[in-house]
Amino acid sequence: xxxxxxxxxxxSAPSRLLYVALYKPYDVLSQFTGEAGQRTLAEIDLPLGVYxxxxxxxxxxxxxxxxxxxxxxxxxxxxxxxxxxxYLVQVERVPDDGALDQLRSGVIxxxxxxxxxTVELLTSEPDLPSRxxxxxxxxxxxxxxxxxxLSEGKNRQVRRMTAAVGFPTLRLVRESIGNLKLDGLQPGxxxxxxxxxxL
Numbered sequence: 001x002x003x004x005x006x007x008x009x010x011x012s013a014p015s016r017l018l019y020v021a022l023y024k025p026y027d028v029l030s031q032f033t034g035e036a037g038q039r040t041l042a043e044i045d046l047p048l049g050v051y052x053x054x055x056x057x058x059x060x061x062x063x064x065x066x067x068x069x070x071x072x073x074x075x076x077x078x079x080x081x082x083x084x085x086x087y088l089v090q091v092e093r094v095p096d097d098g099a100l101d102q103l104r105s106g107v108i109x110x111x112x113x114x115x116x117x118t119v120e121l122l123t124s125e126p127d128l129p130s131r132x133x134x135x136x137x138x139x140x141x142x143x144x145x146x147x148x149x150l151s152e153g154k155n156r157q158v159r160r161m162t163a164a165v166g167f168p169t170l171r172l173v174r175e176s177i178g179n180l181k182l183d184g185l186q187p188g189x190x191x192x193x194x195x196x197x198x199l
Contacts, residue, residue, distance in 0.1 A: 017069045018047050021180055024064040025187035026131050030055045044188055053077055057156055062174035063182050082151035083178045088126050090171040091162050094144040099165040109160040118149040129186050135170045
């Protein structure tokens with residue numbers, strides 16, 4: 001049975017292990033505290049006691065997993081346990097086959113060679129909620145959407161990869177972590193999931 005989507009959450013701390021799939025909105029940090037004026041997860045009424053399993057930078061959107069199960073989070077994010085993470089990526093201009101092959105085989109970012117990954121040039125724009133604020137479009141420069149699936153998660157890796165091959169990222173939405181998908185969640189919405197849903 002599909003878990004109910006929640007917009008408003010718990011009044012007290014839960015006494016069981018929880019796994020929460022959240023659509024993190026744009027411009028929100030993947031943490032509950034920040035500097036003055038910064039938006040954080042505290043603005044979303046999430047269950048008490050959970051924290052993010054990994055990061056999604058504030059300029060990115062999409063699937064963020066939170067839990068109060070520390071050992072599970074450690075296992076999930078440890079580099080030796082590489083699991084697929086898929087991103088929908090809007091880039092400036094339309095990448096050619098050479099750029100796509102470069103991304104697939106790995107590029108150098110900050111002195112690090114990224115691992116081979118899956119990259120697909122989408123033929124149509126994905127069905128995503130509109131972003132607030134929208135990306136800044138330039139009339140004379142086309143854009144394209146890619147689906148990139150990685151088995152690693154370096155800081156701002158997708159953005160650095162597309163920039164390295166000459167196609168800067170304009171919008172980035174993580175759509176899956178392992179087996180877990182956004183599945184119709186809207187920005188700021190979340191649902192309870194199980195470990196079987198994730199890996």
